[in-house]
Amino acid sequence: MKNILLLTTAALLGQAGAQAVTLDLWAHWGSEQRRPTINRIIDTWNKKNPNIQVKYTFVPFDQLPTKTLAAIAAKNPPDVVVIDIRTTPLRAAKNQATNLSPLGAEKLKSQFYPNLWATATYKGAQYGLPFVTDTRFLYYNKDLFKEAGLNPNKPPATWDELEAYAKRLDKKTGPVYSRIGFHPLYGSFGLESWVANAGGSMWDEEMVNPRFTNPAAVKTLTWIKDWTDRLGARNVQAFKSSFGSGAQDPFISGKLGMIIDIGGYAATLKKYAPNLNYGMVRIPTPTGQPGPGTSSGGGFNLEIPVGSKHPREAFAFARWMATEGARIWAQEQNDFPGAKNASLSVTTPAFRLMSANMKYTVVSSAPPYAPSYGSLLDKAVEDAVYRGQDPRQALEGAQGQVQRLVNSNK
Amino acid sequence: MSRAAPAPIFRPRRRGLNGRQREALWGYLFIAPWLIGFLAFVLGPMLFSLYTSFTNYDITSRFDWVGVRNYVGLFTQDSRFWKALGNTAYYATFAVPLGIATGLLIATLLNQQVPGQRLFRTIFFLPKVLTGVAVLLLWLWVFNPQVGLINTALYRLGVNENNLPLWFGDPVWSKPALIIMSMWTAAGSFMFYLAALKGVPRDLYESAQIDGASPVRQFWAVTVPLISPVIFFKLITGISAAMQFWSESLVLTKGGPSDSTLFYGLYIWQTAFTDLRMGYASAMAWILLLITLAITGVQLWLSKRWVHYEGEVR
Numbered sequence: 001m002k003n004i005l006l007l008t009t010a011a012l013l014g015q016a017g018a019q020a021v022t023l024d025l026w027a028h029w030g031s032e033q034r035r036p037t038i039n040r041i042i043d044t045w046n047k048k049n050p051n052i053q054v055k056y057t058f059v060p061f062d063q064l065p066t067k068t069l070a071a072i073a074a075k076n077p078p079d080v081v082v083i084d085i086r087t088t089p090l091r092a093a094k095n096q097a098t099n100l101s102p103l104g105a106e107k108l109k110s111q112f113y114p115n116l117w118a119t120a121t122y123k124g125a126q127y128g129l130p131f132v133t134d135t136r137f138l139y140y141n142k143d144l145f146k147e148a149g150l151n152p153n154k155p156p157a158t159w160d161e162l163e164a165y166a167k168r169l170d171k172k173t174g175p176v177y178s179r180i181g182f183h184p185l186y187g188s189f190g191l192e193s194w195v196a197n198a199g200g201s202m203w204d205e206e207m208v209n210p211r212f213t214n215p216a217a218v219k220t221l222t223w224i225k226d227w228t229d230r231l232g233a234r235n236v237q238a239f240k241s242s243f244g245s246g247a248q249d250p251f252i253s254g255k256l257g258m259i260i261d262i263g264g265y266a267a268t269l270k271k272y273a274p275n276l277n278y279g280m281v282r283i284p285t286p287t288g289q290p291g292p293g294t295s296s297g298g299g300f301n302l303e304i305p306v307g308s309k310h311p312r313e314a315f316a317f318a319r320w321m322a323t324e325g326a327r328i329w330a331q332e333q334n335d336f337p338g339a340k341n342a343s344l345s346v347t348t349p350a351f352r353l354m355s356a357n358m359k360y361t362v363v364s365s366a367p368p369y370a371p372s373y374g375s376l377l378d379k380a381v382e383d384a385v386y387r388g389q390d391p392r393q394a395l396e397g398a399q400g401q402v403q404r405l406v407n408s409n410k
Numbered sequence: 411m412s413r414a415a416p417a418p419i420f421r422p423r424r425r426g427l428n429g430r431q432r433e434a435l436w437g438y439l440f441i442a443p444w445l446i447g448f449l450a451f452v453l454g455p456m457l458f459s460l461y462t463s464f465t466n467y468d469i470t471s472r473f474d475w476v477g478v479r480n481y482v483g484l485f486t487q488d489s490r491f492w493k494a495l496g497n498t499a500y501y502a503t504f505a506v507p508l509g510i511a512t513g514l515l516i517a518t519l520l521n522q523q524v525p526g527q528r529l530f531r532t533i534f535f536l537p538k539v540l541t542g543v544a545v546l547l548l549w550l551w552v553f554n555p556q557v558g559l560i561n562t563a564l565y566r567l568g569v570n571e572n573n574l575p576l577w578f579g580d581p582v583w584s585k586p587a588l589i590i591m592s593m594w595t596a597a598g599s600f601m602f603y604l605a606a607l608k609g610v611p612r613d614l615y616e617s618a619q620i621d622g623a624s625p626v627r628q629f630w631a632v633t634v635p636l637i638s639p640v641i642f643f644k645l646i647t648g649i650s651a652a653m654q655f656w657s658e659s660l661v662l663t664k665g666g667p668s669d670s671t672l673f674y675g676l677y678i679w680q681t682a683f684t685d686l687r688m689g690y691a692s693a694m695a696w697i698l699l700l701i702t703l704a705i706t707g708v709q710l711w712l713s714k715r716w717v718h719y720e721g722e723v724r
Contacts, residue, residue, distance in 0.1 A: 066683050073469050094686060095471040176571065234572065237579045242556035306470070372684040375665055375672075382668050387581075404487060409687065 020051045021310045023317055026068065027082035027300075030058035037332045041325040045317060052313045054080075068305060072096050077305035079314040080321070082131060085119050085299040086366045089207070092122035093368040098304040101125040103315040111323060113358050115292075116338040119365050120301050129322040130338025132329060133299030134262040135354050135361040136189060138162075138284065139269075142277040144169055144179075144257045155281045158288040162258075163227065169257035170231070177235055179255055184224045186240060186250070187260040189283070189296065191381045194220045196293030196362050198286050202377070207367040209406060212377070212399040213392060221391040225384050233386045246272055262297075263357070266350035267334050280353060282360065293362040299338070369409040373402045463692035470686075480693035491694070493669050494677040497585065501673065502652035505589045509596030510644050517603030518629075531604075538598035546661045549594075553577040553587050578663050581670035588658060588671060602644060606637035635718045642717045646709055653702050674698055 029038045035058070042054050057078065059067050064083060071077040083091075091097040105126040109117055112130050120128030142152035148168040156162040162182060169181030180186075184194060192202050200216025203209070211217075228236050243250045250256040252273045260283060269276055283295050302318040304311055326337035330346050336354045337343050343355055367373060380398035383389040427435065438445070463480055467473045484491045520531050552559045554577075561574045575583040610633060618628045634641070656675030659665060665672040665680070674694070682691035 069469060069683070069686075090686070093471070094468055234576070237576055238555050241554050241576070241579060370685070372680050375669075375680070378666060379668050382666065387668065401489070405685070408483060408690075409685065 020053060021313050023052060023054045023080060023310060023314055024078035025054050025056050025080045025082075025317075026059050026064065026078040027056070028059060028061040028064050029082075030060070034333065037329055040332075041321065041328050044328070045320060045325070049317075052310075052317060054317055069096065072305050072307055075307050077307045079304060079308040079310055080318050081303050081305055082300045083128075083303055085116070085130065085133065085301045085363060087371060088120040088128045088301050088303060089122040089365045090368045090371050091303065092120075092125075092127040096306055097127040098306050098308065098311055099125045099127060100129070100304065100315060100318075103312065105129070105315075108319060108322075111340060112338050113340060113343075115358070115361065115363055116299070119363050120303075122368075128301035128303040129318055131300045131302050131322055131326055132333075132335040132337050133297045133361075133363055134264060134336055135297045135357045136193075136260050136262055136283060136295045137265075137280050137353065137357070138258055138260055138282070139251060139265060140258040140279050140281070141251065141254065141256075142279055144254065148257075152277075152279065155279055156258075156284045157282075158284050159223065159286045161288075162284045166258065177231065177239055179257065180231065180236075180239055182256065182258040183231070183236060183240075184227060185236075185381075185385065186243075186256060188262065189260040191217070191221060191224065191377065192364070193293075193296040194224065196296060196364070197283060197291075199291050199293065201293070201364075203364075203367055207365055208369060210367070210370070210373065210399050210402040212380070212395040212402070217395060218392050221381065221384055221395060224381075225391055228385045233388075237386060249273075251278075252276060263336060263350055263354040264334055280350065282357065290360045292360060294360040295357055295362070297336075297361045297363045299335075299363065301338075367406070369406040370402050373398075373405070376401050376405075459692040459695060462689050463696050465689045466687075467689040467692070468686045469688050476689070480690045481697075483690070484693060484697065490669065490672065490677060494672050494674045497670065497672055498653060498655070498674040500585055501589060501655055502649055504586075505592045505596075505652050505655070506645065506648040508589065509592060509599075509648055510641060512593045512596045513599045513644065514603050514641070516597050517600040517607055518633075520600055520604055521607045531600075534600055535598055537594050541595070543661055546658060549591050550578070550662060553591075555579060578671075579667060581668045584663060584667060584670045588662075591658065592655075599644070602640050603637065606640040607633065610636045636720070638717045639719055642709075642713050646706055649705055649709070650702050653698060653705075 025042070027038065029035060038056060042056050046053050064081070065087070068077065068081050068083065088097060092099075108129070109126075113133075116130035116133055117126075119130065120126055138155065140152075140155050145152040145165075150165055150168055156165045166181030166183075169179065170177065171179035185191075189197075195202055195214075195217045198216045198220055200214055200220070202212055202214075202217060204211060239255075242255070247253065249268075249272065251259040251261075252269070266280060269278065282290055285291065285294055302322055304314045304318060308314050323339045323342060326339050327342040327345050329335060330337045330342050330351075334346070334348070334351070336351070336358075343351070343358075376398045380394040383397075384391045384394040462473075464475060464477060465473055466476050516534055520527065520534060524530075551557075553561075555561055555574060558577075560577075564574055565571065575587075577583045577587045614632050614636070615628055618632055623631060654675050656673040656679065659671040659673055659676055660679070663671040665676050675698075678691045678694045678698075681687050681694065
């Protein structure tokens with residue numbers, strides 16, 4: 001495998017001439033935890049490829065999209081960029097990401113998880129290579145389960161069980177909650193994820209037209225609203241504001257009995273709460289049976305911005321980084337890689353669970369004509385859940401606004 | 411202004427430049443760096459954005475003329491445009507006068523003859539130096555409904571637990587929270603008022619005292635009219651700044667809850683850089699400019715009635 005890669009790289013170099021080129025790589029990894037790994041990946045490549053040297057530039061996470069956009073508009077972009085997995089189709093549609101199919105991307109398809117590969121496919125062509133993703137699980141506190149008389153070896157599998165367990169775990173001190181068993185909007189799983197979990201979708205197949213008022217969406221939002229009403233909307237919001245990170249993490253501090261978080265949360269728990277007795281299981285679904293959207297993930301793709309002066313060399317590096325580089329990344333950072341081989345190289349229990357969960361994980365792309373739909377949907381959710389609006393009406397309102405956005409952007 | 415400049419250069423007289431022309435030439439030469447910067451980085455982009463506002467520009471893939479479609483769409487179909495405009499107006503209406511009052515109050519206090527005044531002035535100037543995301547995160551804690559400074563204080567004062575504001579979690583309280591927050595930087599602008607207060611002649615107070623005016627009366631009858639140019643300046647610049655207020659809401663609330671802190675600038679930014687609708691966003695920016703110009707015009711007209719310039723002939 002490695003030899004083939006080196007050979008093709010050498011062949012590419014032959015075409016490009018013996019002259020050494022320098023590639024610019026932009027990514028958002030600058031922290032003490034992340035920086036050494038990305039440096040190691042680049043050093044490894046640079047040693048093997050004296051003719052294609054990669055130079056890494058750290059760009060803060062929130063500035064990366066706009067800076068990349070500005071650099072593309074100025075016709076002086078980086079050669080490779082690590083960028084939000086959800087918005088690759090948008091950049092493909094707007095002529096910002098290079099079409100990698102003519103460079104031979106299709107041949108790599110089988111090496112990646114299909115749902116991740118699909119995030120960078122636009123109109124049948126490939127515009128990016130998946131680097132890392134994540135997948136979500138239900139984490140539950142076994143000690144609190146025992147305390148509430150629940151069997152810690154039988155975690156909830158259906159929505160009904162989830163709610164019944166949560167009720168048992170709720171704890172009130174006087175008028176205020178000192179512990180909440182579970183709330184659908186705590187953690188990192190929003191309405192859209194719950195709808196996918198129930199087997200529905202907020203968009204049509206092509207991610208063009210919204211269908212926010214589909215029965216699954218209305219039912220799901222009503223379910224979240226009823227849950228909130230039982231606890232009291234005010235209590236739910238006020239309680240959430242007391243959450244923090246580290247030792248203030250609501251699951252670690254025992255304020256929450258169950259929470260949904262990414263697979264990497266297991267590593268956080270190991271670090272900050274080594275003695276916490278918890279379980280990590282698939283997210284419950286309405287029926288108890290898993291489906292393709294039971295869990296959700298995000299992550300990052302490798303793209304070559306339009307205007308790169310060395311697209312062939314950039315592709316050679318991106319391909320290596322998405323496979324061999326991702327292997328190093330996964331081993332050191334515990335992020336789940338998009339390349340199958342790289343994911344198999346890590347054998348921790350959490351990683352095995354993540355690997356098994358991949359086929360139940362939806363990594364949805366942002367709709368190219370309405371990338372900012374999230375804020376409109378959030379408003380609908382907040383209005384319904386916290387402020388008493390009828391769920392269907394709230395969704396209809398957002399649907400109208402998003403559809404207008406789609407129509408004017410087409 | 412710039413039209414007059416080339417004259418001396420392109421029509422050289424045989425006898426050379428006269429004194430006035432020579433002076434003008436040097437003048438323009440000296441301001442040339444600024445002028446070039448202004449043309450390249452302000453006027454140029456502004457004209458470009460004016461043109462863009464009549465197109466469907468998205469930076470990288472299209473740039474077609476659409477006429478006034480963006481403007482018509484904003485006024486007739488875009489409810490968030492009106493929402494953002496309303497939020498911005500709300501913010502400006504309260505933040506600007508309260509900011510001026512806070513600055514003036516603090517300046518008055520810092521103008522008293524008390525020991526350690528230099529130290530107090532330094533302390534009150536600190537907010538101007540300390541800015542950025544770290545300070546915003548501090549405010550997030552101050553307004554935290556459960557463990558925050560304000561609600562803890564309100565609770566101690568006897569406010570029922572269920573009546574405590576949720577601040578950034580409640581559309582009714584999110585804007586007031588941001589306005590209270592803006593007082594923090596407004597306090598730091600006491601320097602302007604302090605300088606103006608120092609310029610009020612002592613003898614006017616003495617005359618007022620002889621006439622039996624109370625300190626409050628002195629403040630309204632002597633101090634305020636004499637420092638009115640500074641108040642007016644802060645009013646104009648304050649409104650213009652308030653119309654462009656949004657980065658705090660991006661960091662603290664992302665426009666929520668329920669769009670209650672979706673300010674005009676935030677909506678422009680979101681439209682331009684998330685939706686990549688640069689043409690539409692440009693149209694919004696021009697509407698904001700026209701609104702700000704109109705308000706400033708009205709202020710200038712009204713100012714004749716209350717702003718007192720020393721040495722002005724009426």
